[in-house]
Amino acid sequence: MPSPQLVTPRLRLRAFTLADVPRLVVLAGNYEVAKNTLNIPHPYLEEDGRRWVQLTEENYVQQTGYAFAIELLATGELIGGIGLTVERRFDRAEVGYWLGQAYWGQGLASEALAALLGFGFKELQLNKLYATHIVSNPASGRVMLKNGMVKEGELVQHTRRDGQYHDLWQYRITKDEYAQQTLGIPQA
Secondary structure: OOOOEEEEEOOEEEOOOOHHHHHHHHHHHOHHHHHHOOOOOOOOOOHHHHHHHHHHHHHHHHHOEEEEEEEEEOOOOEEEEEEEEEHHHHHHEEEEEEEHHHOOOOHHHHHHHHHHHHHHHOOOOOOOOOOEEEOOHHHHHHHHHHHOOOOEEEEEEEEEEEEEEEEEEEEEHHHHHHHHHHOOOOOO
8 A cells, every 4th residue: 555645835745765864864863853852863863764764664554653754845855754643542643743954934844734634634534633842842832723733731841851851732633623624614
């Protein structure tokens, strides 16, 4: 079964391949990118990239995860990643995403997230998508809000990175909320 591709006005979301590894090392290897995530190690080495590509393939086959490389439609240049970790038992998935630093502040993460939300609700028939961000990275929260997600919780000292505990803010959007948003129905 071929991996899905999602296309937006500026982006293509596609499966990661081993050919992406050198670019992954450059983009994810930037500490400014890694420090805002929970799962990108620093330093980010070639073997990390290879392991990531293999993991994304395994998750897709098992239908437990859908990771997409984000590339610019105009150039084919890899600029980041976005994906869903699915919990079928509850018909929900956690969203995660990151962009290379040179691509911050251009609305690209918001565009990629909009496509991913549509995929999660329409193709995978999920009931709820949620995401968290480290409190010190409010730009990620703005991406979620721009896509109609609602802040639903604060997780105090929930994670540890670089020897420090970090608070997370969690956002959600349900299938009903998404449907109301796409139909232009004001939420109560």
